[in-house]
Each structure stands twice: as structure tokens, then as C-alpha cells.
Amino acid sequence: MSEPPAPRAPMVRIQGLVKRFGGRDVLRGIDLEVETGSVMCIIGPSGSGKSTLLSCINHLEPYDGGKIWVGGELVGYREHRDRLYELPEHRIARMRARIGMVFQHFNLFPHMTALQNVMEAPIRVKRLPVDRVRREALRLLDQVGLAGKAGQFPAQLSGGEQQRVAIARGLAMEPQLMLFDEPTSALDPELVGDVLAVMKDLARSGMTMVVVTHELAFAREVGDALTFMDGGLVVERGAPRAVLSAPAEKRTQEFLSRVL
Amino acid sequence: MARGVGSMTGLPPPGTQPIVRLRHPWTWAACVITGLIAALVLYSVATNPAFEWGVVAQYMLDGQILAGLARTAELTVAAMLIGLLLGTLLAVMRLSRNILLSVMSWLYIWAFRSVPVLVQLIFWYNFGALYPHIVLGIPFGPVFYSANTNAVITPLTAALAGLGLAQAAYTAEVIRAGILSVPPGQTRAAKALGMGPTTIFFRIVFPQAMRVVIPPIGNEVISMVKNTSLVSVIALAELLYTAQLIYSRTYQTIPLLIVASLWYLIVVSVLSAGQHFLEHRYRHRA
Numbered sequence: 001m002s003e004p005p006a007p008r009a010p011m012v013r014i015q016g017l018v019k020r021f022g023g024r025d026v027l028r029g030i031d032l033e034v035e036t037g038s039v040m041c042i043i044g045p046s047g048s049g050k051s052t053l054l055s056c057i058n059h060l061e062p063y064d065g066g067k068i069w070v071g072g073e074l075v076g077y078r079e080h081r082d083r084l085y086e087l088p089e090h091r092i093a094r095m096r097a098r099i100g101m102v103f104q105h106f107n108l109f110p111h112m113t114a115l116q117n118v119m120e121a122p123i124r125v126k127r128l129p130v131d132r133v134r135r136e137a138l139r140l141l142d143q144v145g146l147a148g149k150a151g152q153f154p155a156q157l158s159g160g161e162q163q164r165v166a167i168a169r170g171l172a173m174e175p176q177l178m179l180f181d182e183p184t185s186a187l188d189p190e191l192v193g194d195v196l197a198v199m200k201d202l203a204r205s206g207m208t209m210v211v212v213t214h215e216l217a218f219a220r221e222v223g224d225a226l227t228f229m230d231g232g233l234v235v236e237r238g239a240p241r242a243v244l245s246a247p248a249e250k251r252t253q254e255f256l257s258r259v260l
Numbered sequence: 261m262a263r264g265v266g267s268m269t270g271l272p273p274p275g276t277q278p279i280v281r282l283r284h285p286w287t288w289a290a291c292v293i294t295g296l297i298a299a300l301v302l303y304s305v306a307t308n309p310a311f312e313w314g315v316v317a318q319y320m321l322d323g324q325i326l327a328g329l330a331r332t333a334e335l336t337v338a339a340m341l342i343g344l345l346l347g348t349l350l351a352v353m354r355l356s357r358n359i360l361l362s363v364m365s366w367l368y369i370w371a372f373r374s375v376p377v378l379v380q381l382i383f384w385y386n387f388g389a390l391y392p393h394i395v396l397g398i399p400f401g402p403v404f405y406s407a408n409t410n411a412v413i414t415p416l417t418a419a420l421a422g423l424g425l426a427q428a429a430y431t432a433e434v435i436r437a438g439i440l441s442v443p444p445g446q447t448r449a450a451k452a453l454g455m456g457p458t459t460i461f462f463r464i465v466f467p468q469a470m471r472v473v474i475p476p477i478g479n480e481v482i483s484m485v486k487n488t489s490l491v492s493v494i495a496l497a498e499l500l501y502t503a504q505l506i507y508s509r510t511y512q513t514i515p516l517l518i519v520a521s522l523w524y525l526i527v528v529s530v531l532s533a534g535q536h537f538l539e540h541r542y543r544h545r546a
């Protein structure tokens with residue numbers, strides 16, 4: 001614990017990332033690094049490309065230019081003699097299995113109980129024995145404060161509870177990186193705290209996290225770095241406290257004055 | 261507060277003031293008239309000797325009729341199974357990004373939904389006229405299996421082909437709509453967990469599509485019970501053709517048609533009750 005931290009390679013490295021939707025550049029050359037074990041928060045106005053950036057990191061959206069590495073491995077492509085060759089679906093799936101993702105609208109599987117939601121991927125993807133997966137899933141549900149709700153279907157849970165099940169579902173795959181896309185934006189204000197508390201614990205446990213959020217207090221308290229995006233570009237980045245209290249760029253100032 | 265104001269202004273306490281509901285005299289009048297007409301019809305049906313209720317009772321549980329009924333049930337189940345399996349495959353092909361699969365599925369659905377099932381049945385029954393021999397083997401190479409078409413295409417196989425292949429076209433459209441009703445976020449979440457396309461389809465998308473698909477499929481099963489009677493044209497002894505066989509011998513046409521109709525009524529009623537029950541259960545679990 002008290003040893004000096006070894007110099008580590010970044011968990012996520014993004015270089016010159018370009019993404020187009022129907023001829024329109026939505027991401028226009030993003031450069032970003034996320035240190036292993038750190039929490040990167042991303043803020044920015046609607047339509048600035050935050051969700052698209054996250055979807056490129058686990059290749060839910062294939063990108064059109066630049067490169068992304070996760071854990072030192074190029075995402076979605078194989079590089080050979082200056083060319084990128086698309087990887088087959090099963091290779092991409094294997095990479096995604098190491099990256100957890102939490103969505104704004106939870107996207108729990110409605111036909112499965114909370115417990116089944118958490119158990120599904122470890123059983124089907126990792127093919128782990130059911131007993132072991134069940135034990136681990138129950139532990140995770142306990143960790144997110146839902147020990148008593150294992151048998152409930154998503155429709156029987158509050159938004160905050162659903163989102164915590166979704167976090168447990170992601171953690172069940174023992175990911176090396178967790179992506180959060182506005183995890184609390186769809187929640188009633190009084191339910192936001194529980195979800196943020198779970199995320200804070202997760203950050204404290206050393207999980208590498210990329211969090212798109214409008215919760216500036218969370219970014220300030222938990223984030224190790226903050227990125228402000230606008231118009232498909234990174235406008236400003238730095239320590240959360242510095243960016244939030246003394247933004248260097250005019251666009252950041254304008255955005256913050258509107259949200260605060 | 262409200263109660264205080266009420267008692268001060270002399271209004272009765274809430275919930276105690278009598279309310280006179282609107283009356284519907286014409287509804288009652290219509291009921292009486294309809295009841296009278298129904299009684300007249302029933303009386304005529306019961307007393308008109310041409311219905312020959314005695315003959316109806318005699319044949320209701322006749323062995324031949326029951327065998328025909330069993331054949332109708334078998335045909336319904338088998339044709340629906342073909343329809344469901346092939347229909348699911350067609351729906352998946354139709355939604356595939358592979359243009360060849362998609363177009364093939366579209367063509368199939370177009371053709372089999374456009375030609376009347378009755379025509380398709382007769383067509384399959386006469387398939388032997390088109391290809392007298394059925395041959396399995398490598399084109400222009402060795403032959404593994406060869407048979408006279410008329411030996412393979414019995415009335416039963418023709419009936420199953422006619423009913424099942426057409427049903428697949430209808431079922432495919434129902435299942436496609438079901439698959440499209442599953443929100444794309446479900447697939448995204450499943451992909452993000454590292455699931456492959458097969459797992460995503462069978463574990464995530466298909467079970468959710470079923471919820472939307474079950475009520476219309478229930479209707480299709482009920483239609484199929486009745487559609488099996490079309491098979492009588494190719495001389496397969498299901499319920500209707502059995503009745504026809506008997507009355508062509510005994511000339512008791514009306515009573516035997518009533519026997520068949522009563523059995524269709526009974527089977528469809530039981531299936532409708534089952535469908536109601538299923539839908540009810542699904543709604544409560546969702």
C-alpha cells in the first residue's frame with residue numbers, strides 16, 4: 001500500500017480519433033489518455049460527442065480515423081504495414097468483455113431478474129461454473145446495496161436500483177475499465193446519491209473509470225482528471241478543481257456558467 | 261380545511277350525498293327484443309327436423325370423426341411448427357445485413373403470401389407432374405437417393421408443405437415485427453458485455469420479441485385449425501373430409517356438417533381460452 005506507485009502505462013490512449021455519422025464529423029480528432037486506476041470525467045454540452053466517444057472506446061461504434069488502445073491493445077483493428085484491418089466480431093467481443101459499460105437508461109434485460117442480469121454474461125461469455133457465478137453475483141449485488149433485491153425483475157425496481165444492478169452487471173465481468181454514460185441523468189434527484197456513492201466506492205477500490213456526467217460535484221470530488229468537450233473536440237482538460245474553478249478557455253467558462 | 265368549509269356552508273359531509281345514475285331505457289328494450297329473437301331462432305333450430313339432431317348426436321363421438329379430428333389437430337401442430345421454425349429463420353434473414361439473405365427472404369414471403377393457400381395445396385399435391393423423380397446428389401455427379409415423386413408427395417406431405425410453407429411467410433412477418441420491437445439499447449448492452457451475435461439473439465432479443473409475438477401467433481394457431489379444412493380438396497381425411505366421406509355415403513349432409521362445425525367451435529373455444537390465459541399471465545409478469 002505504501003510502496004511508491006510503479007510508473008504505469010495508460011489504460012486508455014486515444015489518438016486523433018475521428019468519427020463520422022453520414023458524412024458529418026461528430027468527433028474531429030480527439031486525443032485523450034486515462035491513467036490506469038484513475039477516474040476521468042467528461043463534461044460538455046449536448047451533442048458534443050461524449051456518448052459517441054465512449055461508444056468508440058468499446059467499439060460499439062467503429063471509428064473512421066485515429067486510434068484507440070485499451071490496456072495497450074488496439075481496439076477493433078489489427079495494424080499491419082500501415083494499414084488497419086477490421087477484426088472479426090468474436091475478437092471485438094472478447095475485447096468488450098474486458099470493458100464494462102453503464103448506460104443512461106440502464107438497459108437492463110427486462111425478462112431476467114436482477115440476479116440473472118448479473119449472472120448472464122459470466123456464464124454465457126466466460127463460461128464460468130454457475131455456482132461460482134451466483135456467489136460472485138450475490139456478493140456484487142450486496143456491494144451495490146441490493147442484497148435483498150436479487151429476485152426482482154427490473155420493472156419492480158426504482159431507477160436508482162436498476163442503475164446499481166447495471167453497475168453490478170458490468171463488474172461481474174471483472175473489467176479492467178468501466179465506462180459510464182450519464183449514469184444519473186435519468187434518475188429522480190433523490191435517487192442520484194445512491195448511484196454516485198456506489199461509483200465513489202468503485203473509484204476508491206482502484207477501478208479505472210471514464211465518466212460522462214453533469215454531476216460537477218462528483219467530478220470535483222472523485223475525478224482525477226476532467227475533460228471538457230465541445231463540437232467533437234477536447235477544448236480543455238486538467239485537474240477537476242482547476243478546470244471547474246478557473247477554466248482557461250472561453251467556451252468552458254460559458255458552459256460552466258450555464259450549468260452552475 | 262375542506263370539511264370545515266363544508267360544514268360551515270351547510271353541505272353534507274363528503275360521500276353521503278345521494279347520486280342518481282343516468283338510466284339507459286333503450287339498452288333494456290334492445291335486450292328484451294334481442295332475447296326474443298334469439299329464443300325464436302333457438303326454438304326453430306331445435307324443432308326443425310331437417311337438422312336431424314339425433315344423427316348429430318350419433319356421429320359426434322363416432323370413431324371415424326374422432327380420427328379426423330385427431331388428424332386436424334396433428335396438421336395444426338405440425339404446420340405451425342414448420343411455420344414457426346422456418347418463419348423465425350426467414351425473419352432473421354430478412355433483418356440480416358447480408359443483402360442476399362435479405363432479398364431471398366423477401367422473395368419467399370412475397371411469393372408464399374401472394375398465392376392462395378388452396379392453390380398452393382393443389383400445386384404441391386400435383387408436384388409429380390412437374391418433376392416425376394426426386395433426386396438427391398451432386399449436380400451432374402453421383403446420385404445418393406432417387407425416388408418416384410408420387411411416393412414421396414403423399415396427401416400428408418403435400419398438406420404439410422402447403423400449410424406449413426405458407427404459414428412460415430406469415431409467421432416471419434410477425435416475428436420480424438417482434439424483433440424490431442426490442443429496443444436497440446438491449447443489443448448494445450449485450451454487446452458491451454462481450455456477448456456474440458448468437459448469444460444476443462437467443463438469450464436477449466428473441467425472448468423479448470416473443471412477448472410481442474405470442475398474441476398474434478395465438479391468432480394464427482386458431483386460423484390454422486380452420487385452414488386445415490382446405491386440405492379436404494386433396495383427399496386427406498381430416499375433420500371436414502371425414503364428414504364429407506360419411507355424408508357422401510349416407511346423404512346426411514347437414515347433420516354431418518353440424519358435427520364438424522361443433523368440433524371446430526369446441527377446439528377454437530378451448531384455444532381462445534388458452535390464449536386469453538397466456539396473455540393474462542404475460543401481462544402480469546412484465
Ligand SMILES: Nc1ncnc2c1ncn2[C@@H]1O[C@H](COP(=O)(O)OP(=O)(O)OP(=O)(O)O)[C@@H](O)[C@H]1O
Nearest residue numbers: 021022026044045046047048049050051052053182
Ligand atoms: N447513430 C447516430 N447516427 C447519426 N448521428 C448520430 C448518431 N449518434 C449520434 N449522432 C450525432 O452525433 C452527435 C454527437 O452525439 P452524442 O450522442 O455523442 O452527443 P453527447 O455529447 O453524448 O450528447 P448528450 O449530452 O445529449 O448525450 C450528435 O449531433 C448526434 O446527433
Ligand SMILES: [Mg+2]
Nearest residue numbers: 050051052181
Ligand atoms: Mg450522450
